[in-house]
Amino acid sequence: MVRIPEENGPRVRARELGLPLGRFKPGKYNAITDVEGVLVGHCTLIQGDGPLRPGYGPVRTGVTAILPNLGNIFMERMSGGGFVLNGAGEVSGMTQLMEWGLIETPILLTNTMAVGAVSDGVARYLVERYPGIGDEHDVIIPVVGECDDSWLNDISGRHVREEHVFEAINKAASGPVEEGNVGGGTGMVTCDFKGGIGTASRKLPEVLGGYTLGVLVMSNFGKMHNLRVGGLPVGEVLVEKFKGTPHRGKSYGSIIAVVATDAPLLSHQINRLCKRVGLGIGRVGSYAAHGSGEIVVGFSTANIIPRRTQKMVYKMKILLDQRLDPLYEAVMEATEEAILNAMCMATPMTGANGNYSPALPLDEVRRFVDACRPIFASVKKRPHQTSVPASRERPSDEDREGEVTVSAALPTNVRGAEGIPFPTRPAPEEAARTGDAPADATPPSGDEPEGSSSGRPPGSDR
Numbered sequence: 377m378v379r380i381p382e383e384n385g386p387r388v389r390a391r392e393l394g395l396p397l398g399r400f401k402p403g404k405y406n407a408i409t410d411v412e413g414v415l416v417g418h419c420t421l422i423q424g425d426g427p428l429r430p431g432y433g434p435v436r437t438g439v440t441a442i443l444p445n446l447g448n449i450f451m452e453r454m455s456g457g458g459f460v461l462n463g464a465g466e467v468s469g470m471t472q473l474m475e476w477g478l479i480e481t482p483i484l485l486t487n488t489m490a491v492g493a494v495s496d497g498v499a500r501y502l503v504e505r506y507p508g509i510g511d512e513h514d515v516i517i518p519v520v521g522e523c524d525d526s527w528l529n530d531i532s533g534r535h536v537r538e539e540h541v542f543e544a545i546n547k548a549a550s551g552p553v554e555e556g557n558v559g560g561g562t563g564m565v566t567c568d569f570k571g572g573i574g575t576a577s578r579k580l581p582e583v584l585g586g587y588t589l590g591v592l593v594m595s596n597f598g599k600m601h602n603l604r605v606g607g608l609p610v611g612e613v614l615v616e617k618f619k620g621t622p623h624r625g626k627s628y629g630s631i632i633a634v635v636a637t638d639a640p641l642l643s644h645q646i647n648r649l650c651k652r653v654g655l656g657i658g659r660v661g662s663y664a665a666h667g668s669g670e671i672v673v674g675f676s677t678a679n680i681i682p683r684r685t686q687k688m689v690y691k692m693k694i695l696l697d698q699r700l701d702p703l704y705e706a707v708m709e710a711t712e713e714a715i716l717n718a719m720c721m722a723t724p725m726t727g728a729n730g731n732y733s734p735a736l737p738l739d740e741v742r743r744f745v746d747a748c749r750p751i752f753a754s755v756k757k758r759p760h761q762t763s764v765p766a767s768r769e770r771p772s773d774e775d776r777e778g779e780v781t782v783s784a785a786l787p788t789n790v791r792g793a794e795g796i797p798f799p800t801r802p803a804p805e806e807a808a809r810t811g812d813a814p815a816d817a818t819p820p821s822g823d824e825p826e827g828s829s830s831g832r833p834p835g836s837d838r
Contacts, residue, residue, distance in 0.1 A: 385738065387556070387723060390716035393738065394745045395606030397716075398709030400702075403577035406713075407553040408442065408590030410577040411636040413677050415443040416592065417548030418559030418573070419540040428530055428728040436529040436727045439494060439536060440485040440559030440573055441544040442592060442634050444675055450506055450516070451683050453480040455692075456675040457646030461654040465630040465669015468495055469519040477643025479675040480683075481518045482545060483634055485560035485573075485594045487529060488522045490536035495520045497541025513683065519673060521632035523596040525563030527624040528727025553592070556722035563727060564596035566631075566719050567603040567611060567661055568623045569736040571595040574718025578706035585695070587639040589703060591653065591710040595718045596629040597668050602661035605716060605736075608744045611661060614737070621734060628667035631657060633711060639703055640678035640693035650674045652704045656711025 391397060391406065403410025418440050424433030445452055456479035458470055468491055473479065481502060486494045498518035503509050509516055525531060544559060553575045555561075561572025577590035600618065603611025633653045641649065650672040657670055664670050679692045719736040726732045 387721050390713055390720045393741055397713045400578040400706050403579045403588055405552050406577055407575040408592040408636050409550045409553055411588050411590045411638055411677055413446050414636045415548035415550055416553045417441045417544045419544040420558050420562050421535055431533040433530050434728050435535045436563035437487045437525055438559045438562040439540050439544040441548050442483040443548045450480055450502055453478045453681040454675045455643050455679055457643045457650055459650035459672045461670035462664040462668055464667045465671050467521040467671050469517040472517050481516055484520045485632055486536055487525045487531055489531045489534050491520050491522045493536050494541050497538040523564055523594055523630040527565055527731050529563035530728055555717050560594050565733050566595045567598035568600035569719055570722035570725055570733045572718045572722045574714040576710040576713035578710050580702050584702040589637040589706045591714045592634045593714045594632045595715045597631045597662050604661045605741055610744055628665045630669035633672045635674035638677050640695050641676040642694055646674045649703055649707055652707050653711045656708040659712040660715045
């Protein structure tokens with residue numbers, strides 16, 4: 377086996393390589409935890425070396441926990457949704473999530489054979505915290521996503537236990553998120569390089585709503601020749617350099633993505649947002665292979681749906697569908713960067729049977745970026761927002777690319793309830809008084825039917 381010498385420099389996140397990663401700025405931590413109230417924790421299991429002995433190791437796996445609403449998601453639920461790009465994978469609890477449009481448990485990520493153990497661990501954690509489950513309250517179906525880490529891990533040994541689930545949940549915190557070979561991503565591989573856990577965020581400018589959106593991925597998909605890094609065909613060049621390095625051949629891998637935002641969205645809007653995650657995955661090189669599972673779970677923190685209320689109704693804020701476009705762009709950018717962060721932060725790993733997964737060579741990526749830097753420098757990026765504050769902008773019915781007029785414009789007599797312009801035609805009397813009447817217009821006669829300006833039925837000119 378040919379093994380490429382490992383780089384001596386530190387691993388850094390994708391943004392530090394100078395890659396072009398979109399037009400929106402990241403949040404403070406460039407992580408899903410930039411969305412207020414979202415916590416992330418890991419439990420990492422690395423034990424043993426050498427030949428695979430089912431039940432004994434080597435072990436290269438773990439658990440990652442994402443807790444919405446500071447962990448109080450059972451009593452104070454949130455709007456949720458999801459999307460399945462290719463279904464050769466599993467997220468338990470997703471059937472109910474799609475039916476009800478609610479997130480009511482933490483979201484856990486692990487390996488394929490550990491879904492049952494992790495689900496059982498989450499159930500016990502919640503029952504201990506809320507003893508009324510199954511009696512006073514409904515039963516629960518924990519949301520647990522999986523990927524196949526059998527290239528490096530003794531997956532059939534089922535080494536993930538209940539205590540590891542508790543550890544990941546109890547370690548969940550805000551702030552920076554550990555990436556690469558951690559938690560559920562410990563044994564994952566992406567495009568024949570070491571993958572794992574990655575995250576990124578975007579903060580929309582105020583004129584676009586000022587919302588924050590974050591993505592966390594457990595990345596485990598793809599082949600080297602398809603890899604794109606910041607749009608650059610890095611994989612096609614690296615294939616030759618890594619030609620002598622064995623790669624996993626039977627496993628297609630998968631990717632599970634979790635999207636969080638503070639934008640006030642209904643379930644169907646979250647579903648639509650999750651669909652655009654697939655575009656970000658495709659940017660890195662996935663074509664959603666037959667045996668791969670690309671599954672997305674999302675939630676909005678803007679509205680709390682209480683489990684108990686004195687009344688039978690609750691109020692929600694809802695973003696207009698026409699305002700979703702900036703979020704679609706942001707989630708695509710954040711997904712791409714989250715996957716690249718997983719690869720950039722992951723270190724090389726040797727696992728079961730001596731199988732080796734090299735790390736993405738960052739020096740090679742830097743060379744690509746340096747070669748293309750003059751091209752990047754010559755491109756003038758569109759501004760993130762206009763120079764005039766939104767409240768002082770002049771209303772406009774023209775929606776130009778790169779600008780958002782719906783949020784900035786004041787209401788006018790040609791704007792509907794959803795803020796979208798629609799054509800209107802002034803009444804002939806009004807047009808004649810203002811001088812806007814066309815040259816061939818004739819005033820209505822007294823013989824015309826009431827409500828008609830030309831002898832046609834009312835509304836026929838709309």
